[in-house]
Amino acid sequence: GAGVSQSPRYKVAKRGQDVALRCDPISGHVSLFWYQQALGQGPEFLTYFQNEAQLDKSGLPSDRFFAERPEGSVSTLKIQRTQQEDSAVYLCASNLGVTGNTIYFGEGSWLTVV
């Protein structure tokens, strides 16, 4: 597609529910990033993929958070047993994988845990 596409755009989950957020990067983009943006704050790095390999997951806040990109294209961020503090916008971004290349962000998935 023309840009990074994320779905769902909005998700309300009850505390304890599992959620899955999908990211469709720009076609041909090798690198894929997930960020978490709490209300009124800057995005915080969660994890990075190069093709299907998850090379950095240092930002995942707990073992309830899991990300995958099995075929090196679409990625899914899964949050198990959601808590209220998980409420945030989850941003996906991609680029060609060449250092210094512009990173393109999706519009984000807004998660509210009630």
Add this chain to the structure above:
Amino acid sequence: GDSVTQMEGPVTLSEEAFLTINCTYTATGYPSLFWYVQYPGEGLQLLLKATKADDKGSNKGFEATYRKETTSFHLEKGSVQVSDSAVYFCALSDPKTSYDKVIFGPGTSLSVIP
């Protein structure tokens, strides 16, 4: 660790006023520096960047100069418009990684009134 600090908002200016948003960074190496903008209801977009000391990034009338001696990357615009109302994020690309891991500041909200 590497971090970015920027002036707190919200900032409210009249149309055609001069804009400065201060940004300073802490990094152990030589990062690339960025300004991203988030318009209401839209995703993050790269506004401008600079990759080495004394470089000036510019776009849409905005400018920022990479000042290594003061570890700063202040954003300026000579005459703001209502359409510039958005949240502005200063960011750096972590030089310790071989990929474009971006670390963001907390953001500064700008409102321009007619």
